[in-house]
Amino acid sequence: MLTLRQECRIAIRIAGIRLRGQIAYPASFWMQIFSSFVIHAAEILALLAMFNRFNDMGEWTLGEVAFLHGISMTAFSIGDTIAVGLDSVPSQIREGEFDRVLIRPLSSWIQTLVSEVSLRHLGQCAQGVVILGFALSWTDIQWTLQKALFMPVIIATGVALFIALFTLVAILSFWTVNSIEVVNAFTYGGSDLAQFPLHIFDRWMRNLFLFVIPGGFTAYYPALYILGKDDPLGMTDTFRFLGPLVTAGFCLVVAWGWNQGIRHYRSTGS
Amino acid sequence: MRIYFELALRAFRQLFAYQAAMLAGIFTNSVFGVMLSAVYLALFDSHSDGTSVEGFSARETVTYVWIGQALIAPVMIWGWWEIIKTIRTGAIVTDMLKPLSFFGFWLSRDLGRAVGHLLLRGVPTLIIGALFYDLVYPGTPGRWIAFLVSIPFAVIVSFCFRFMMNLWGFWVLDHRGIAGIATVIVGVASGHLLPIAWYPDALRDVFNMLPFRAIVMLPVEIWLGQAGIVEGLGLQVFWILVMTAAAHWLQSVAERKVVVQGG
Amino acid sequence: MDGPMIEARNLEKRFTVRRHREGAFGAMRSLVDRGGNEVSAVKDVSFSINRGEMVGYIGPNGAGKSTTIKMLTGILVPSSGEATVAGFTPRESRKQLAQQIGVVFGQRTQLWWDLALADSLELLRHMYRVPEKRFRENLNRARELLVLDDFMHTPVRQLSLGQRMRGDLAAALLHDPKILYLDEPTIGLDIVAKARIREFLAALNRETHVTVLLTTHDLADIEQLCRRIIVIDRGQVVYDGELGALRNRFGGKRHVILDFDQDPGDAISTLAGNNLEIVDHNGPRVRVAFDRETTSTPRVLALASHHGTVRDVSIEEPAIEDVIRQMYEGPDSQHP
Structure with missing residues (x-):
């Protein structure tokens, strides 16, 4: 039986070989990287243009909004880079390609992660970091050692949550592959939602984003802590540090769901 | 002409087979509509100097958000690569040899599809927006009609652009890079991502001189009364003429390439 | 190892076939009400296969051949009944079992479309943790017997069906599996390619005593390779025994x-x-x-x-x- 570490090592090896295969077509490889950067430069531009027309948002300065935006975006893009293989689960199931995952001596989930490797999300990653850079220059955060140490934890929790969300989408496709566009509302929608202060949204959306999909715990509340702001929703201060715990719980549920999905897998043909 | 009508009708009917996908699309567009509305309303809420930002009040901005979400499917903001697929399979050669205009063949199908998407996805999305938000409506019957006319015009301009992007497939192996850039050009320069008026002045002037404006911004401006009916529709017609000419030119170059390669 | 290599005990697999509803309301109702009819692709299948046996598993289309094999590999979870393969229960120990079996689906490659065959094999080496020395030996044997050298560095999507099948066989054998499942391994191949695959399989079984379960529509495969056949029809075993005895019983x-x-x-x-x-x-x-x-x-x-x-x-x-x-x-x- 393989340990998780061994599995990860094998997965990284596989990803490396897949990447080597991509670089075999350098023109298309660089074009993808280039276009990814252009897309995200344009998005930064639109965001800055929007901020430029307004002063603040729901009692937050735009620098503070940009900070929240930056951490969510960075987490989302790292998560998306790792989980890009999960995007192809619906098509793998439709075309019967998923069979082969199940005849190999590696966790089906880890195999799915590395079934595709793409660097096109690097541009998005850069977008998150650039916006975070802007935000740090626009705000004057009172940094302490604890806050500095908590930053990587915030990003890591966000990454884990987004990977869990992409997994959730893949799980749904074990039951239905046709209405899969709904899930964009949860993944990309979730990412967009995490980029803005939670208190500007209606109550039902806030509750959804805290207690069903715990995105509020991985972005908004930790940001309140770093920025040293009061919580207009009046929740206890503990909320600011619950992210890792809540995300771990969410991941457990998703992991259980993945196994249920595998059990439900019907293959195709006779 | 009959054949083009039949092609459009078939493309229109085809959409009715994917009802679950339609519901999913309406749901997704609405979720984003709700989210973006909340973001803009929050921005306007704490906006100190007056109520309007570069010609957009809060209500008008929310209206812009919902029209934008409703137009996503009809004008295919996220791109469309059907012709590339036929280049890969080789079906394009027989399509080009058919006794009808290659451009018209695809355009009529796209218009049929767009009408279907408008009815099945655009209208329901807009109705959801109207139910939950206080939107601004075109004041006169003339404006309603002008708005309805501006949508097929927007589709044609967007189609010409997508058509040309697809023909690029004759020269490049992998369209994904181009696809990404094309998508972002339309997203930004059409006004889908942000009202064009809100960009910095220099950029706004550039976007106003590009055809992409006709795809999202002009229909919105016609609805909101920011653009005159004649000027708005006239500008769309102008871009239709220019883009159609460009598309035909690119097609003739591509056809020559097919002949040279021997199919 | 004691006991049979593959054992199926009253395997059953039921699928729910959804009712398709027409119209807009139909689509909405389908989202809520997931009712449907249950059909059994495999009703009641039991057999046992010993080490080194080469068994033909045949039956008409839709009889449940592939479904049985998918349950024996761990791809599908049986609705009821039990399977033991190489000492493992597929649904409980899918990963350990995977290390012991090789699978070739004729209709679908197990290789990576966009990678060269050599890269695919390299990838599988890591996945199955095949020691370097063993990998070289197996690769050399496969290259020699299956004549792979001409297309080792061609992306899999550009291979002919016969080349792809040889690649798939090489890939399935890299980790010295105890059991080889072959689902239509000669489908779509020309006579020369078929003969080459059959010769290879016969030699392999002779030398390594690998256990083979083979489904095919081409009965010449069976006649040349298998002494024993299991016939399945509408989800049930209708014959299990020697090929010759089958002739006596039914051939008249x-x-x-x-x-x-x-x-x-x-x-x-x-x-x-x-x-x-x-x-x-x-x-x-x-x-x-x-x-x-x-x-x-x-x-x-x-x-x-x-x-x-x-x-x-x-x-x-x-x-x-x-x-x-x-x-x-x-x-x-x-x-x-």
Whole structure:
């Protein structure tokens, strides 16, 4: 039986070989990287243009909004880079390609992660970091050692949550592959939602984003802590540090769901 | 002409087979509509100097958000690569040899599809927006009609652009890079991502001189009364003429390439 | 290892077939109400296969062949019943089992479309943690016997069907599996390619005693490779035994063709009645059919010699296709 570490090592090896295969077509490889950067430069531009027309948002300065935006975006893009293989689960199931995952001596989930490797999300990653850079220059955060140490934890929790969300989408496709566009509302929608202060949204959306999909715990509340702001929703201060715990719980549920999905897998043909 | 009508009708009917996908699309567009509305309303809420930002009040901005979400499917903001697929399979050669205009063949199908998407996805999305938000409506019957006319015009301009992007497939192996850039050009320069008026002045002037404006911004401006009916529709017609000419030119170059390669 | 290599005990797999609803309301109702009809692709399948056996698993389309194999590999979880493969229960120990089996699906490659064959094999080496030395040995053997060298560095999507199949076989054997599942391994191949694959499999089984379970529509595969066959029809095993015994049980009659030096004339008809039957009489050539339970070839020859000099004799076994068709269409069967 393989340990998780061994599995990860094998997965990284596989990803490396897949990447080597991509670089075999350098023109298309660089074009993808280039276009990814252009897309995200344009998005930064639109965001800055929007901020430029307004002063603040729901009692937050735009620098503070940009900070929240930056951490969510960075987490989302790292998560998306790792989980890009999960995007192809619906098509793998439709075309019967998923069979082969199940005849190999590696966790089906880890195999799915590395079934595709793409660097096109690097541009998005850069977008998150650039916006975070802007935000740090626009705000004057009172940094302490604890806050500095908590930053990587915030990003890591966000990454884990987004990977869990992409997994959730893949799980749904074990039951239905046709209405899969709904899930964009949860993944990309979730990412967009995490980029803005939670208190500007209606109550039902806030509750959804805290207690069903715990995105509020991985972005908004930790940001309140770093920025040293009061919580207009009046929740206890503990909320600011619950992210890792809540995300771990969410991941457990998703992991259980993945196994249920595998059990439900019907293959195709006779 | 009959054949083009039949092609459009078939493309229109085809959409009715994917009802679950339609519901999913309406749901997704609405979720984003709700989210973006909340973001803009929050921005306007704490906006100190007056109520309007570069010609957009809060209500008008929310209206812009919902029209934008409703137009996503009809004008295919996220791109469309059907012709590339036929280049890969080789079906394009027989399509080009058919006794009808290659451009018209695809355009009529796209218009049929767009009408279907408008009815099945655009209208329901807009109705959801109207139910939950206080939107601004075109004041006169003339404006309603002008708005309805501006949508097929927007589709044609967007189609010409997508058509040309697809023909690029004759020269490049992998369209994904181009696809990404094309998508972002339309997203930004059409006004889908942000009202064009809100960009910095220099950029706004550039976007106003590009055809992409006709795809999202002009229909919105016609609805909101920011653009005159004649000027708005006239500008769309102008871009239709220019883009159609460009598309035909690119097609003739591509056809020559097919002949040279021997199919 | 003691006990059988593959054991299936009352395997069953049910699928829910969704009702498709028409119209906009239909689509909405389908989202809420997930009702449907249950059908059993596999109803009740039991068998046991020992180490080193090469077993043909056959049946008409939709009989449940692939579904059985998918349950034995761990791809599908059985609705009821149990399987034990190489000492593991597939659904509980999918990963450990995967290390012990090799799978080739003729219709679908297990390789990566966009990678060169060499890269695919390299990837699998890591996945199965094949030691470097063992990998070299297996790769060299595969390269030699399956003649892979011409296309080792070609992306899999550009390979011909036959090349791809050889690549798939090499990939399935890299980690020295104890069991090899082959689902239609010769489908779509030309005669030369088929022969090459069959020779390879026969040699492999001889040398390594790998256990092989083979499904195919091409009964020549079975005749050349398997002594034992399991026949499945509508989700149930209808025959499990030796290929030869199958002929005896269902095949009925053996044909003998007698070439006389001259036409024996109408008198030959008196042969009939001695538990044999004249099927055809055309000049000096007479075709006789008999049941081998009641008569033997020497006795037929002895009887025939009363009617003239027999110059030549040939014996025809019933074609396996006919035997099996007879099984599916036999009197007990409810096929339309």
